[in-house]
Amino acid sequence: MTPLARPKLAGRRVLVVEDELLLRIALAADLRAAECDVVETGSADEAWDYLQAGGAVDLVFSDICMPGAMDGVELADRLKGRYPNLSVILTSGSHHLHEPDVKFLAKPYEFDHAVQFILDALTLRQGDTVYDAARHG
Amino acid sequence: MDDGCVLIVEADVLVRSSLADYLRDCGYTVFETSDGQQARELLDDAAAVIDIVLADVNGSKENGFALAVWIRANYPAVEVVLAGTAATAVEKAAQICQEGPALAIPYDHQLVHERIRRLVAARNRGGKTPKD
Numbered sequence: 227m228t229p230l231a232r233p234k235l236a237g238r239r240v241l242v243v244e245d246e247l248l249l250r251i252a253l254a255a256d257l258r259a260a261e262c263d264v265v266e267t268g269s270a271d272e273a274w275d276y277l278q279a280g281g282a283v284d285l286v287f288s289d290i291c292m293p294g295a296m297d298g299v300e301l302a303d304r305l306k307g308r309y310p311n312l313s314v315i316l317t318s319g320s321h322h323l324h325e326p327d328v329k330f331l332a333k334p335y336e337f338d339h340a341v342q343f344i345l346d347a348l349t350l351r352q353g354d355t356v357y358d359a360a361r362h363g
Numbered sequence: 364m365d366d367g368c369v370l371i372v373e374a375d376v377l378v379r380s381s382l383a384d385y386l387r388d389c390g391y392t393v394f395e396t397s398d399g400q401q402a403r404e405l406l407d408d409a410a411a412v413i414d415i416v417l418a419d420v421n422g423s424k425e426n427g428f429a430l431a432v433w434i435r436a437n438y439p440a441v442e443v444v445l446a447g448t449a450a451t452a453v454e455k456a457a458q459i460c461q462e463g464p465a466l467a468i469p470y471d472h473q474l475v476h477e478r479i480r481r482l483v484a485a486r487n488r489g490g491k492t493p494k495d
Contacts (some may be wrong), residue, residue, distance in 0.1 A: 242380050247401055248408065251394055258387075265380050270377040279377055281485035 232333035237349050239263040239280075243273040243288035244300065253287075256337045260345060269294035270301035277309070285348055287340075302328060313347045366463045368392040372402045372418040372430065377482040378449045382417070389460035397479050398422055399430040407448045410438040415459060449479050474495040 240262045247268070255266045265283060267273045271294040273286065284343035286305060291296035298323075302314045316323055317340075319333035331343050368393045373379035376397070383393045394413070396402045399422050406413060416434060418427040431443045444459065446452035456474035 247396065247405060255392075263384075266383075267376050267380075268401070270389050272397070275486060276376050276380065276482075278489060279482040279484065281377070283379070 237321040239283045241265045241283040241286045245292040270296040288317045369393045390464045399425045415442045415486045
């Protein structure tokens with residue numbers, strides 16, 4: 227893979243929410259190759275669980291249609307209310323979002339393109355820092 | 364070079380992600396699934412690259428013993444490590460870490476357990492009413 231990472235983005239934490247296991251593994255691997263820290267969950271419920279527990283992330287990249295009580299759109303709505311500064315990107319092969327304040331990437335996507343899309347979104351919100359004592363302390 | 368690959372099968376995202384971070388920092392490639400069914404599907408696709416399966420005994424859909432029996436029958440080259448509690452899982456992960464591929468241990472594995480306890484406590488305090 228071509229080097230996509232910019233050094234200043236190293237350690238940025240991305241939460242990938244995707245129930246298609248092989249897709250999630252492949253995207254997460256490419257994001258790690260781009261020096262992002264990646265947390266993987268297989269449902270919006272799990273993602274909400276993780277964030278509610280205080281898991282720190284800079285960006286959430288979420289599928290829309292997933293098993294569980296919550297879909298990606300509801301997750302994005304809740305995140306907007308609870309964590310207004312958190313970047314959220316939704317992705318789907320069956321839905322198309324046209325809300326101006328929600329970033330959206332249509333499936334199927336090229337992994338390089340998805341990684342660049344995520345890195346660009348992270349670049350737009352430089353300045354915040356994440357500190358996790360168990361990982362970096 | 365084969366750096367080693369661990370599949371973590373754990374229903375609790377807080378435990379799973381903490382163990383996965385730790386083992387990645389140890390130098391392993393780590394795959395994560397939340398249940399045995401996903402683990403079987405992944406093994407059917409990728410058993411050749413998976414060296415170790417670290418599985419929760421008390422899985423949400425099937426217990427880890429059933430998964431272990433299935434793996435031993437179908438993919439005997441894959442090592443299976445079972446853990447009954449988060450604390451045990453952390454200890455097992457530390458042992459896996461010491462066995463390689465990297466010689467350096469990234470941080471004290473007890474920190475992983477403390478992190479899990481802190482996250483679970485936070486969830487139990489405030490995470491039960493996500494509609495608020």
